[in-house]
Amino acid sequence: xxxxxxxxxxxxxxxxxxxxxxxxxxxxxxxxxxxxxxxxxxxxxxxxxxxxxxxxxxxxxxxxxxxxxxxxxxxxxxxxxxxxxxxxxxxxxxxxxxxxxxxxxxxxxxxxxxxxxxxxxxxxxxxxxxxxxxxxxxxxxxxxxxxxxxxxxxxxxxxxxxxxxxxxxxxxxxxxxxxxxxxxxxxxxxxxxxxxxxxxxxxxxxxxxxxxxxxxxxxxxxxxxxxxxxxxxxxxxxxxxxxxxxx
Amino acid sequence: xxxxxxxxxxxxxxxxxxxxxxxxxxxxxxxxxxxxxxxxxxxxxxxxxxxxxxxxxxxxxxxxxxxxxxxxxxxxxxxxxxxxxxxxxxxxxxxxxxxxxxxxxxxxxxxxxxxxxxxxxxxxxxxxxxxxxxxxxxxxxxxxxxxxxxxxxxxxxxxxxx
Numbered sequence: 001x002x003x004x005x006x007x008x009x010x011x012x013x014x015x016x017x018x019x020x021x022x023x024x025x026x027x028x029x030x031x032x033x034x035x036x037x038x039x040x041x042x043x044x045x046x047x048x049x050x051x052x053x054x055x056x057x058x059x060x061x062x063x064x065x066x067x068x069x070x071x072x073x074x075x076x077x078x079x080x081x082x083x084x085x086x087x088x089x090x091x092x093x094x095x096x097x098x099x100x101x102x103x104x105x106x107x108x109x110x111x112x113x114x115x116x117x118x119x120x121x122x123x124x125x126x127x128x129x130x131x132x133x134x135x136x137x138x139x140x141x142x143x144x145x146x147x148x149x150x151x152x153x154x155x156x157x158x159x160x161x162x163x164x165x166x167x168x169x170x171x172x173x174x175x176x177x178x179x180x181x182x183x184x185x186x187x188x189x190x191x192x193x194x195x196x197x198x199x200x201x202x203x204x205x206x207x208x209x210x211x212x213x214x215x216x217x218x219x220x221x222x223x224x225x226x227x228x229x230x231x232x233x234x235x236x237x238x239x240x241x242x243x244x245x246x247x
Numbered sequence: 248x249x250x251x252x253x254x255x256x257x258x259x260x261x262x263x264x265x266x267x268x269x270x271x272x273x274x275x276x277x278x279x280x281x282x283x284x285x286x287x288x289x290x291x292x293x294x295x296x297x298x299x300x301x302x303x304x305x306x307x308x309x310x311x312x313x314x315x316x317x318x319x320x321x322x323x324x325x326x327x328x329x330x331x332x333x334x335x336x337x338x339x340x341x342x343x344x345x346x347x348x349x350x351x352x353x354x355x356x357x358x359x360x361x362x363x364x365x366x367x368x369x370x371x372x373x374x375x376x377x378x379x380x381x382x383x384x385x386x387x388x389x390x391x392x393x394x395x396x397x398x399x400x401x402x403x404x405x406x407x408x409x
Binding site: 078 | 292295297298300307313314318321334371373377380381382384385387388389391394
């Protein structure tokens with residue numbers, strides 16, 4: 001009998017191989033007449049469709065039907081929007097999924113943005129990313145070289161980070177996971193070292209993109225894996241430093 | 248005794264690190280601020296990570312964009328801090344213009360100052376916990392955040408002197 005992850009991967013590959021009559025939601029919005037009759041999709045729809053199909057197949061329709069209910073209104077939204085964070089939190093807290101925080105370079109993100117170093121520091125100090133409890137980390141899977149123009153932007157005095165190939169190799173063995181970047185603004189799927197994503201401003205061959213994690217341009221990310229993948233989690237476990245009383 | 252020595256040693260290391268941080272960053276600071284009398288223009292990033300500054304300054308992507316970017320793009324957003332000046336006047340001087348890709352956020356001086364001082368207090372509180380417990384790189388990062396906030400405060404006070 002196929003496992004949860006086997007079913008999910010099969011669906012993920014089937015969806016990402018079929019671009020016929022599909023268009024990215026943002027592109028459709030820009031040119032509705034041109035893409036009339038096309039099926040609209042985006043990063044969240046891709047993730048939700050795979051999860052929904054998988055939970056329906058294993059017979060958990062209750063959970064399948066609840067996946068889209070995790071909507072929220074952030075500062076810039078005019079109406080409630082589905083971001084990944086609330087669904088991720090529900091899956092981790094209530095359905096046995098486990099979270100892995102990953103960043104290509106702990107202190108020198110190659111876009112020079114502090115959102116990543118801050119996210120990393122919060123995960124290491126508090127054990128949470130976007131309110132989701134983190135169990136494992138994969139840090140420095142693609143360190144920024146000292147010669148990179150963005151290297152000096154943040155914390156240059158901390159020195160270049162060493163490539164952490166051990167944790168990356170462990171992560172590459174994970175058959176299925178769902179990922180998010182920027183606190184759930186971008187969502188994607190993960191399988192055996194590759195990121196599968198939809199670009200909502202594309203159509204045809206550019207609609208889906210599959211690339212190896214080190215080539216994925218987002219600098220602070222979370223992957224959560226279903227219960228059947230837990231025995232495969234051999235990367236560094238996140239252990240919080242205990243508070244000690246002052247001497 | 249051992250604990251006390253360990254604590255003192257970590258504090259000493261942190262002070263040394265802070266000195267290095269201050270020396271090095273003053274050499275690498277490339278921020279250009281412009282002072283037009285009662286208003287000071289700084290970069291959005293000078294307020295630290297968007298996870299903290301978004302509530303004060305709004306989204307970290309173009310304000311005319313309704314949804315977040317689908318790529319890790321950096322936006323050149325400016326913050327206009329103004330003092331003894333009507334907001335309408337500031338808006339007239341520094342208009343938001345999507346065609347010219349000109350995104351300004353307006354922030355009144357005293358509000359900015361209170362926010363920065365609050366951030367400084369919070370980071371200092373975090374450091375009290377971090378210094379005896381955390382790895383050195385995390386402590387250095389917190390010192391660097393503290394330094395950035397002090398630098399912003401100094402920029403503010405120098406730029407908008409009465």
